[in-house]
Amino acid sequence: MAYLTQSDYVKYICSCGQLKPITSLYFCRHCLKIRCGFCICHEVDSHYCANCLENMPSSEARLKKNRCSSCFDCPSCFHTLSTRATLAQPRQTVQDPAASGDAKVENKQPKKMYYLSCFNCRWTSRDVGIPDQPVASGGWPERANPFATRMNQLLDYYKAIAQQEKQEKLERERKKFAIRGKYITLTDKTGLTGAMARNIAGLPSSDGGSSSAIANFVASQASEDIDELPEDIYTKEVNLNQITSMPQRLASPEWQPVSVSRLHPLAKLLSVKRSQRCRVCDHNLTKPEYNPGSIKFKIELLAYYHVPEVKIISFEPVKPGEKSALIIKLTNPTGHEMQVRLLQPEDLPEVEEPEEPKSIEKSLEKSLNLEKEASTEICASAQQLAAACARAASSRVRSQRVTLALPQRDDAAEYDDDAHHHTDHIILWRKSNKVALRLEVETESSVPGGAPASVALPLEYSYRNTVPPTAAPPPRDHTLHAAVLLHLGVVSG
Structure with missing residues (x-):
């Protein structure tokens, strides 16, 4: 009986019906609901380079096309390139004997030069003829895009x-709200549009640049002249060592x-720090520190x-029409004592239909629904959580409806190897905030x-909710429910 990879064999049912491991779920302390990746909104907080940890605002990252100007990736294996230093011997200067009468040789000190090298595949910038640079960071030549003008x-x-x-x-919206006999602006009364008013005042037209750009645009034409193959x-x-692969070309x-x-070296793509919000109550679930060198979170729910x-x-092999033993471990991760009770699927209360989100991107609504419909592990609605739990399970747990008291989490008790064994038919042993159940x-059949x-x-x-109380503090202690699905392999015939 090997210890199984829990993310593959233990999955929780989200409030929307998705089956996810506990490491991929969030918990909203305001809604008191379990949320998955489909139930949250993502917001980009900051852009930074993962190599040099340079932080930059969104406007600057947009101008740099979300790439770092001082860090590069290897175009061959896509690892980060390192800067190597070398000594370059300058050329000797020889004076003309006819001018001075004597030949003089001037020796200069070696100059330190830098080039890019990959420690993984040994690719260097010298392989493609890029000259060495006198500075370690910056100054690397950029290739000009031949289609920049057309783009x-x-x-x-x-x-x-x-x-x-x-x-x-905007013109349609203005006409929609125009009222007969009542004029909102002077242009509504006189019948002048914004463009006509600007022409009368002698000001340049606001859409003159747009009209000229549309009028002067030349559409691309398909050409019948095709270069012949050699x-x-x-x-x-064909030498495959001299031909690039498809990932190298698409990079x-x-x-x-x-x-x-x-x-040529590839400018390293920027990374982002993002915060995540609940789509129902708009409260933050995760919010990282602004410093790119920090891995801590301000909010981590x-x-x-x-x-x-x-x-x-x-667990023992599952056979149809027979009973098998299953040993699980329950852990209380909170800092307060927790009462846990094992139920049957029919004992789960009906889950209320989720409220309409306050602010949700309509453009993502369709894509989220399509991904959910494509998943085979999803409930039809939130009210069918109990039915889906029973439908997805092929076996049932025969257990008494007992309440287990789990102490609060204690970091110092993790180093205690003594576990208190029990003779109870359900409890196998206890250790700090953990309990093993048979x-x-x-x-x-x-x-x-x-x-x-x-x-x-x-x-x-x-x-126990630890959110700071408001003017009317809600009850701090709540009774919540979670549905867990355990995968025990296949049913043996």
Whole structure:
């Protein structure tokens, strides 16, 4: 009986119906609900380089195309490039004997130069002819995009179209709210538009740049002239060591080099620190420190720190129509005493339908729904949590509805090896905030052999809310429920 990887065999049912391990779930202390990645909104707090830890605002990161100007990745293996130093011997200067009468040789001191090198695949910037630089950071030559002019024309064209559509939308909104006989602005009374008023005043038109950009835009034309292939393309021997792979070409979409000799260093992509909010109550679930060198969080409401953790220690093979033993471990991760009670799926109360989110991106609504519908492990609605728990399980736990008291978490007790063994038919041993339970799993005889063996384990636990009280403080102690699904391999025939 090996100790199983818990993220694969123990999954919790989120309030939206998704099955996720406890390490991938969050707990909202305001809604008192378990949230998964579909139930939260992501916000970018800051941009930084993971190599040099340089922090920059969003506007600067947008101008730099979300890339660092001083750190580079290897174009061959995509590892971070390191700066190597070398001594360059300058050329000797010889004076003309006819000018001075004597030949003089001037020796200069060696100068330190720098180049980029990869410690993984031994690629260097010298392999592609990039000259060494006199400074360690910055100053590396940037390749000019041959299609930069065309790309700028396309950007200006689409910006002009967006501005024109925005102006038309504002005009429609203004006409919609115009009232007969009552004029909101002077232009409504005189019949002058904003563009006409600017022309009368002698001011430049606000959309003149947009109109000129649209009028002067030249659309691309398909060309029938295609370069012919070389004659030896089918007979020439191919050396794969000199041809770039598809990931290497896609890493540089501007040039897409074909040969290895045209690979250039890639500017390192920026990383982001993001905060996550509950989609129902708009409260923060996680919020990191602003300093890129810090790994701490200002707010870190992970379910791992608030919901009792269930782990599988060992179990016997599951057979149809028979009983098998199951040993699990319950852990109280909170700093308060917790009362845990084992239930059956039909004992779970009906879960109320979630409230309409206050602020939610409508553009992401469709994509989230599509991902949820594509998942096979999802409930039809929040009110069917108990039914889904029983439907997904092929076995049931035969246990008495007993209440277990778990002490608060004690970091010093982790180093205590003494566990208190019990003779109770359910409790196997206790140790600090952990308790091991011996349960019986009963499988119906109608379950076919080879089917997935899963056990539903609903939990009822007490939770003490530590959110600072408001003007009308709510009760601090709450009784919450969590549905856990244990995967015990397959049913043996």
